Amino acid sequence: MNTDATQQDQSGGPATGWWTEAVIYQIYPRSFADSDGDGIGDLPGITARLGHLAELGVDAVWLSPFYPSPQADAGYDVADYRDVDPLFGRLEDADKLIAEARAKGLKVIVDLVPNHTSSAHTWFRAALAAGPGSPERARYVFRDGLGPDGDQPPNDWQSVFGGPAWTRVTDPDGRPGQWYLHLFDTGQPDLNWDNPEVQTEFLDVLRFWLDRGVDGFRVDVAHGLIKQADLANWQEPQEILSGNEVEKPRPPMWDQDAVHEIYREWRRVLDSYDGERILVAEAWVEPAERLARYVRPDEMHQAFNFEYLLASWTAPAQYAVITRSLEATDGVGAPTTWVLSNHDVVRHASRLGLTIGGGRPNGIGIGDQQPEAALGLRRARAATLLMLALPGSAYLYQGEELGLPEHTTLPDEARQDPTWERSGHTQRGRDGCRVPIPWEADAPSYGFGPTDASWLPQPPLWAEYALDRQRGVAGSTYEMYRTALRLRREHGLARGPLEWLSSGDEVLAFRNRALTVLANFGDTAVPPPVGELLHSSAPLDADGRVPTDVTVWVRA
Ligand code: GLC
Numbered sequence: 001m002n003t004d005a006t007q008q009d010q011s012g013g014p015a016t017g018w019w020t021e022a023v024i025y026q027i028y029p030r031s032f033a034d035s036d037g038d039g040i041g042d043l044p045g046i047t048a049r050l051g052h053l054a055e056l057g058v059d060a061v062w063l064s065p066f067y068p069s070p071q072a073d074a075g076y077d078v079a080d081y082r083d084v085d086p087l088f089g090r091l092e093d094a095d096k097l098i099a100e101a102r103a104k105g106l107k108v109i110v111d112l113v114p115n116h117t118s119s120a121h122t123w124f125r126a127a128l129a130a131g132p133g134s135p136e137r138a139r140y141v142f143r144d145g146l147g148p149d150g151d152q153p154p155n156d157w158q159s160v161f162g163g164p165a166w167t168r169v170t171d172p173d174g175r176p177g178q179w180y181l182h183l184f185d186t187g188q189p190d191l192n193w194d195n196p197e198v199q200t201e202f203l204d205v206l207r208f209w210l211d212r213g214v215d216g217f218r219v220d221v222a223h224g225l226i227k228q229a230d231l232a233n234w235q236e237p238q239e240i241l242s243g244n245e246v247e248k249p250r251p252p253m254w255d256q257d258a259v260h261e262i263y264r265e266w267r268r269v270l271d272s273y274d275g276e277r278i279l280v281a282e283a284w285v286e287p288a289e290r291l292a293r294y295v296r297p298d299e300m301h302q303a304f305n306f307e308y309l310l311a312s313w314t315a316p317a318q319y320a321v322i323t324r325s326l327e328a329t330d331g332v333g334a335p336t337t338w339v340l341s342n343h344d345v346v347r348h349a350s351r352l353g354l355t356i357g358g359g360r361p362n363g364i365g366i367g368d369q370q371p372e373a374a375l376g377l378r379r380a381r382a383a384t385l386l387m388l389a390l391p392g393s394a395y396l397y398q399g400e401e402l403g404l405p406e407h408t409t410l411p412d413e414a415r416q417d418p419t420w421e422r423s424g425h426t427q428r429g430r431d432g433c434r435v436p437i438p439w440e441a442d443a444p445s446y447g448f449g450p451t452d453a454s455w456l457p458q459p460p461l462w463a464e465y466a467l468d469r470q471r472g473v474a475g476s477t478y479e480m481y482r483t484a485l486r487l488r489r490e491h492g493l494a495r496g497p498l499e500w501l502s503s504g505d506e507v508l509a510f511r512n513r514a515l516t517v518l519a520n521f522g523d524t525a526v527p528p529p530v531g532e533l534l535h536s537s538a539p540l541d542a543d544g545r546v547p548t549d550v551t552v553w554v555r556a
Contacts, residue, residue: 018107021393030075066085067084076113123140129172161417222282281295295332302393304342306339308340371406378549382537382551385480404437412425487515
C-alpha cells in the first residue's frame with residue numbers, strides 16, 4: 001500500500017499532493033504535432049515537442065485518446081483499451097513518450113473512456129453475433145423496441161450529438177432486432193455498468209496503464225456510467241452542459257448516485273500503486289456541490305470545473321463562480337480546478353469576443369456571428385491571468401498559450417465532428433477548436449508536420465500565432481503564459497488562500513500570498529494596487545492605470 005503522506009487526507013483535511021497545485025496541459029494528439037506527414041498528429045510528434053511544454057513551465061500533460069478506434073468521435077470511440085492506433089504510432093511510442101516526459105519532469109495523464117466502447121470493439125461485435133438474452137449483450141444496454149413490431153426506440157432519450165440515443169440492430173438471421181443505447185454517436189454503444197464483467201475489465205485496464213507508468217486518468221463522461229434502472233423517459237434534448245445555472249431535475253442518464261461506488265473501487269486500485277496517481281472527472285454536473293461529490297476523499301482527485309469555463313466575463317459572474325467553486329471543493333478537502341478551454345468548446349480567445357451573453361455556442365461557422373478577434377484575445381489574456389492566480393490546479397488546452405482563436409470559418413464540408421451530421425446541420429460542433437496548431441510561421445502546415453497535410457484545414461492567420469513568432473517576444477501571449485507560470489510557482493499561488501479585496505460590479509481584486517491581483521471589467525481605467533507591478537495581461541495606460549479587460553499582478 002502507498003504510505004506517501006501527501007495523499008489526499010482521508011480525515012477531511014485539505015489534500016497536498018503534486019496534483020493539488022499542478023498546471024496540466026491538454027494535448028489533443030491528432031492536432032499537436034505530426035511526425036510522419038500524414039496530416040494527423042501522433043505520439044512521436046508529441047515526444048519530439050515535449051521540450052516546448054517543459055519550457056512553458058507546465059507540470060503535467062493529459063493526452064486525449066490515442067487507442068485503436070474507427071475515429072467515429074475522434075478516438076473517443078475506443079476499440080481496444082490496451083493499444084495505440086496505428087494513426088498515432090505503436091505501444092512502444094506510448095512507453096517512450098511516458099519515459100521522455102518523466103525525464104523532463106512532466107507527469108502523464110491518459111484518457112479513459114468507460115461510458116461506451118466503439119461499435120468496433122470485440123465485445124460489441126460479439127454482442128451483435130450472440131443475439132438477445134446472451135451474456136455478450138448483457139455487457140451493453142440492449143432492449144426490445146416498443147410498438148407491435150418493436151420498431152420504436154425503448155425510450156425517448158436523445159443523443160448528446162443529436163438524434164435518438166437508440167439504434168436498432170439487425171439480428172444474425174437478417175431480421176430487425178433489438179435496440180442498443182448510445183448517449184453519443186451510433187458508433188459509441190453505452191456499456192452496462194451493472195455487469196460485474198464490465199467492472200472487472202476496467203480495473204484491469206487501469207492496471208495496464210498504471211503498470212506502464214502513467215500518473216493518472218482523465219475519466220471521460222464520468223457522470224454517465226450508471227443509468228436510472230427504469231430508463232424512464234426524459235423528453236429533453238441532450239446537451240453536454242448548456243451553462244444554465246438554474247437547478248433542474250436530474251436526468252435519468254446522468255449523475256446517478258451509484259456511480260460513486262465505481263470510483264471508490266478505482267481509487268483503491270490507484271492507491272495500491274506508488275507515487276500519486278490521480279483520477280480526474282470529466283463530469284458535466286451542476287451545481288458545484290453536486291460536482292464536489294466526485295472528489296470526496298475516497299473517490300477521484302479532481303474534477304473539471306465547467307461552471308467556471310461557462311461563466312460570463314463580468315465581475316459579478318466571475319466572483320460568484322470563483323467563490324462557489326472554492327467553497328464546494330473546500331467542503332470535501334479537494335483542490336479546486338480551473339479551466340477555460342478544451343477540445344469540446346469554442347476556444348476562449350474567441351468565446352470571449354462574442355457579444356452574446358451566457359451559455360456557449362456549439363461551434364461557430366461561416367454565416368454565424370463572428371467573434372471580435374482583438375477583444376476576444378484581450379479578454380482571454382485577462383481571463384488567463386486571473387485564472388492562473390487562483391489557488392488550486394489549472395488546465396490549459398494546447399494552443400491557448402499562443403492566444404489561438406477558434407477557426408470560425410471552417411468550410412462545412414471539412415467538418416468531422418459527428419455533431420454536425422447528427423444535428424441535421426444545426427450545430428456546427430467542435431472542429432473549430434481542434435485545428436492543428438502552428439509552430440513555425442513559414443513552414444509547411446505551420447510546422448505541424450513535415451508536409452502541408454492537415455486533417456482539418458488551417459486558416460492563413462495561423463502564421464501570426466505561430467510559436468516561432470512569439471518565443472522571446474516581449475508581450476506575446478506565449479511569453480505572458482511563461483511568465484505567469486513561473487511567478488505562479490515562485491509565489492506558491494496554487495496554495496492560496498484567496499482573500500477578496502474588492503468584488504464590485506467593475507473590478508475584482510484579491511490577495512493570494514504576496515500578490516495582489518486585480519482584474520478590470522469596467523469601462524474606465526482604474527489605478528493598480530499599490531506595489532511592484534510583476535505581471536499584466538496588457539500594458540497599463542499612459543497614466544499608469546489598468547485599462548478595461550486587463551488583469552495585473554502586483555507585489556504589495
Ligand atoms: C467527452 C469528450 C468528448 C466526447 C464525449 C464522448 O465529453 O470530451 O470529446 O465526444 O465525451 O466520448
